[in-house]
Amino acid sequence: MAEQARWSDMRYVLLTVVLIGATTLGGCSEGVLDPKGPIAFAERQILFNATGIMLAIVVPVMLATLGVAFWFRASNERARYLPNFEYSGRLELLIWSIPLMTVLLVGTVAWISAYDLDPPKPIASSAKPVKVQVVSLDWKWLFIYPEEGVASVNQLTIPVGAPVSLELTSSGVMNSFFVPQLAGQIYTMAGMATHLNLQADYSGTYRGMSANFSGDGFADMHFNVDAVPPEDFANWVNSTRSAGPILDAQAYADLVKPSKAVAPFTYRAITPGLFAGIMSTESQSDEGLCVKYPKSMRAEQ
Template sequence: MPTLTGLSAVVLSACLSGCNDLDLLNPKGSVGLAERNLIATSVWVMLIVVLPVIFLTLFFAWRYRATNAEAEYKPGWSHSVAIEVVIWTVPALIILYLGILTWNSTHELDPYKPLESQVKPIRVEVVALDWKWMFIYPDLGIATVNQLAVPVNTPVNFQITSDAAMNSFFIPQLGGQIYAMAGMKTRLHLIADQTGDYAGLSANFSGRGFSDMKFRALALSPQDFTAWVQKVRAASQPLNMSVYQAVAAPSEKNAVRYFSTVNGDLFDEIVAKYNVGGKDGMAGMDMSAHAAGPRG
């Protein structure tokens, strides 16, 4: 099966090498690679049923065509044990295999599961706004809009929320896709294995400016990441609550913005403001206990 998975990945990549927008099949991180292999494995397993059905449909149409006088005519035929065994056993085995595959991948690719690494992770807090993305680096004391930068080969621990309609945070080449919901915190763990400039987007329709709610994810060498952090710190504007409220106002086609400093509690304040005085007792609710399914 590993050989079949690798072969399928090569075939898919070769067939789609001219399609620049199929980032999901061109992963640049271990999580994205595992997800692509899962897709390829599932496709090959399901083709065990699909391909014979297509072949037999064409064969029967040709074999029992009206002009073929040599085809055996059995108007009284109604049952075959051998055929019944095949048409029930093979799909049952495929469903069993896919069930085991889904169970294992659900746990292995759990977006709330930290990635194993010798490198200390970097923390990034993500806020979905109308219609832009804000990234807060609590350990570095900086923030950006519509640009995410991370050091290569370093796990990234995301905490995600929304200060607008529900969105879905997605970097196709790194893996993932997890919802951003107002008043709640979701998590995602990703890693970039190669330096590059990757597309990020909202995968959940959220209104008029949704189509332009995109950002760039920069996977940088340690030296380049340090230089990027210094560049952000050199920005002229800090991010306090009054500035944040202006940034959070609905706007479209937003340019990249840097903030030299940020209020360390800003992310928690954004989460908590939807739950003050609420009846559910869900202030700052972390959805880790409710996470289901593999990344994406």
């Protein structure tokens, strides 16, 4: 009876492990393990490579631990007991060489990938890149399309198969831009611009988010990336130009005020040089942020 109870308990333990594993893997359908673009795919491959290299030492160590425990059990009379053992050069070489090779392999993979996946490095493609200027606000995302002359809030629309060149900054608090299925995360900081390139190979809606805590509205600071066919992207640009407000200095001053869970909306036109003006933002009062615009923009107000 005791033996049956023990095997019954083991079955429950195994079932629990399987259910936890299935639940954990079930959360990967919209994450880094389900890439939809070349950058995200390459980053997943790095993760797999590094995991495989580390498992090459973790698995043997776990098996060796079980093997040592089994061999030196009390009932094994063939196991030699060496209480005066102190040093073995061969064992020292084995113990230190395997972790050293593991570190060298993982470091080599990371070093090569750091150059291949450098965020500002353009993606080789025959399609014309789409330029997007990104501003992290409290607590929302502003996407400016300088060549198309439109802008959107909490919605990034891109054409499938075309590289997207992002230039990112912040209106104040440092933040982190992250679209797990398309590219790695990169920080946004006030007064400076970072660069990130990504590409969607499949149509769909992908989740984008803030990966750096930035205040009360951080939990709602997410957006959708709509990857659509090139013709649908052109239609979206045309429809955006036909309706909606204009993103000028006053509209931006209203937008930059802290707000939570903002529904996506668009601007049909933008003031030239707006992103450069945002880059020079400084805090001048307790009421909010005041933007120092170039002379050409001040003249239009």
